Amino acid sequence: MAIRSTDTDEQKLDDTAQRVPVRRRIGIRRAAAAITLTVASVAGVAIGAGQAAADGSYTGQAYFRGSGGLVDDWDDEGVVNVSTHRVSNVTCLWQHVLEADGYLDLRETDGIFGDRTHAATVRWQRDRGLTPDGSVGRLSWARAGNNLQDLGTDTSGYRTGHYNGSSSGKSLRRNTAGVHQFWDQDGGVYRTVSYNSRTCR
Secondary structure (H helix, E strand, C coil): CCCCCCHHHHHHHHHHHHHCCHHHHHHHHHHHHHHHHHHHHHHHHHHHHHHHHHCCCCCCCCECECCCCCCCHHHHCCCECCCCCCECHHHHHHHHHHHHCCCCCHHHCCCECCHHHHHHHHHHHHHCCCCCCCCECHHHHHHHHCCEEEEEECCCCCEEEEEECCCCEEEEEECCCCEEEEEECCCCEEEECECCCCCCC
16 A cells, blocks of 8 residues: 655644744754764774784875885885784884894794894894884884895896895895885795785785
8 A cells, every 4th residue: 555645744834943043953864964974974984093003104094105216215114013013014024124133043033023123123222322212113123124235137137136134135126106116935926015914824
């Protein structure tokens, strides 16, 4: 059975609308719009905060990035430690730095910032006159960046380079979008240096 609107129903709606003054109806609409905008803004801030927390660099990027030569690309990279980006390819890159400088064994470059990586980081920082807090931030990345060697652009358009550690070296490259990759000899592939994912094992 279909429900039909009658003239009296429509008349009741018109009568109700006429009883609420026009200014009040406009005020109610504005208040409803303001509430909707406030809720949307708060939700947007919450979503934005989650994304920013997921990204690691001081510039808010999700990847190690750079432009121009490689030698100063690491100066603005973000924090990695036992509680921040603990499981990530950024951690794996840091472990490769520690391995190249003789502080970790190659089999310990698994992308997980655990107790051994923390202890190795403390020793690495102490040996270089940095605050030995076990947290890799701007100063540690910049100090490691002093060992970068820029080898120029290859035929595929990658900016290539090398980390010259005190025990061994590591091949690096940066793609045309400015994102860094490191050679993972254990896996035999280049790994993208991401704060939000781990592909090294």
